[in-house]
Amino acid sequence: MRRFYSGLAWTIAAGVVVQAAAIAFAFGGVLNRVSNGDVVDKALLESGGAGGTGELGFWMHAIGGLTLPLVATALLIVSFFVRAKGARLWAALVLALLVLQVVLGFSLTDMPYLGLIHGANALAIVAAAAVAAMRVKRMPRPKAAGADGDAAATDAEEATSNAVSA
Numbered sequence: 813m814r815r816f817y818s819g820l821a822w823t824i825a826a827g828v829v830v831q832a833a834a835i836a837f838a839f840g841g842v843l844n845r846v847s848n849g850d851v852v853d854k855a856l857l858e859s860g861g862a863g864g865t866g867e868l869g870f871w872m873h874a875i876g877g878l879t880l881p882l883v884a885t886a887l888l889i890v891s892f893f894v895r896a897k898g899a900r901l902w903a904a905l906v907l908a909l910l911v912l913q914v915v916l917g918f919s920l921t922d923m924p925y926l927g928l929i930h931g932a933n934a935l936a937i938v939a940a941a942a943v944a945a946m947r948v949k950r951m952p953r954p955k956a957a958g959a960d961g962d963a964a965a966t967d968a969e970e971a972t973s974n975a976v977s978a
Contacts, residue, residue: 813895814894817945820887821945822941822945824883825938830872831934841869888904910937
């Protein structure tokens with residue numbers, strides 16, 4: 813379950829990086845159109861058929877903006893089954909930052925200055941997701957409840973694991 817949790821967290825971090833690359837690609841295409849003398853106006857944006865270089869970036873950004881909160885919700889659900897200290901806290905933080913990101917993204921047309929927070933919050937999401945993924949892997953596993961032989965075997969495995977990590 814720890815690997816699944818960690819995989820979801822890394823997926824979120826990677827997804828935000830793809831989001832940043834996609835929007836940079838999209839706005840690069842807009843700047844290319846403008847430098848070639850084209851006009852980017854409301855009619856062009858509403859037509860959906862801009863067909864310029866980078867248009868795919870807007871779609872990639874939109875799809876990621878819809879799927880990443882779903883992955884973060886799955887991360888929070890999985891965190892309840894992971895036996896690691898702080899797993900739920902970090903999963904909830906990642907989900908909260910993603911919800912804030914979506915709200916900021918939809919608010920950009922009314923208040924463009926929120927784009928500054930939107931970009932900085934994306935970095936916070938990557939950091940929180942990476943910390944969530946790494947913390948779970950570094951946490952020692954809870955000791956097995958059972959015979960003393962099982963506990964001794966678990967202790968020996970942890971000692972070997974810690975020695976290899978060091």
